[in-house]
Amino acid sequence: MNTFIFDRFHAIGVIPVLEIDSAAHAVPTAEALSAGGLPIAEVTLRTEAGLDSIRNIARSLPDTLVGAGTVVNLKQAQEARDAGAQFLVSPGMAEDVVLWAQKNTIPILAGAVTPTEIMRGLNLGLTLFKFFPSETMGGLKAIQAVSDPFPQVRFIPTGGVRFENLADYLRMEKVHAVGGSWMAKRSLIAEGRFDEIRRLAEEARRLVETQRQSLE
Numbered sequence: 001m002n003t004f005i006f007d008r009f010h011a012i013g014v015i016p017v018l019e020i021d022s023a024a025h026a027v028p029t030a031e032a033l034s035a036g037g038l039p040i041a042e043v044t045l046r047t048e049a050g051l052d053s054i055r056n057i058a059r060s061l062p063d064t065l066v067g068a069g070t071v072v073n074l075k076q077a078q079e080a081r082d083a084g085a086q087f088l089v090s091p092g093m094a095e096d097v098v099l100w101a102q103k104n105t106i107p108i109l110a111g112a113v114t115p116t117e118i119m120r121g122l123n124l125g126l127t128l129f130k131f132f133p134s135e136t137m138g139g140l141k142a143i144q145a146v147s148d149p150f151p152q153v154r155f156i157p158t159g160g161v162r163f164e165n166l167a168d169y170l171r172m173e174k175v176h177a178v179g180g181s182w183m184a185k186r187s188l189i190a191e192g193r194f195d196e197i198r199r200l201a202e203e204a205r206r207l208v209e210t211q212r213q214s215l216e
């Protein structure tokens with residue numbers, strides 16, 4: 001289930017995690033990311049403008065995959081879906097949200113870091129997890145160690161992933177894709193620095209391509 005969207009996560013390689021303060025900035029931000037080779041946006045619901053931002057991107061940019069991040073309860077999941085979110089991301093494992101998403105066939109990336117959380121996710125039928133906050137939780141070493149008992153599991157680490165450590169993350173077999181805010185930081189979006197966002201997206205995308213070619 002959810003194969004298409006999860007395959008897109010892998011193909012694009014880097015999922016921009018956005019905090020948008022004004023919904024008017026949503027489309028230009030997503031356009032800049034897409035022009036840089038990242039036609040995907042996880043718009044977090046941490047700001048008041050989150051839902052409207054999702055709505056604007058979903059309406060205006062049909063080629064961009066838009067999802068909602070920081071989904072912590074059912075109400076947010078429903079609102080995000082109604083606004084046009086094509087996927088949901090949760091920092092942790094909320095079973096009611098996962099079950100609702102599955103019933104409504106909307107892909108969900110839920111957070112799991114410990115063996116217990118991973119087992120709860122597996123029991124719900126999940127095999128792809130957000131690993132958050134990655135660097136604080138031990139980064140690649142922690143992902144490798146926790147993967148040993150769960151060979152079928154893959155992760156999307158976020159939290160402390162930057163251009164500087166991106167290659168190390170992409171190189172790891174257990175890493176399906178990464179997420180991060182470094183190419184479209186809240187301040188860059190708020191200041192309308194879309195050329196810079198495009199440049200940083202291009203830089204990240206180029207590294208994904210180089211990395212993938214070296215693995216072929």
Ligand code: 3PG
Nearest residue numbers: 017158159160180181182
């Ligand atoms: C997230 O919600 O995934 C994180 O806030 C992104 O972490 P970063 O800002 O360290 O990239």
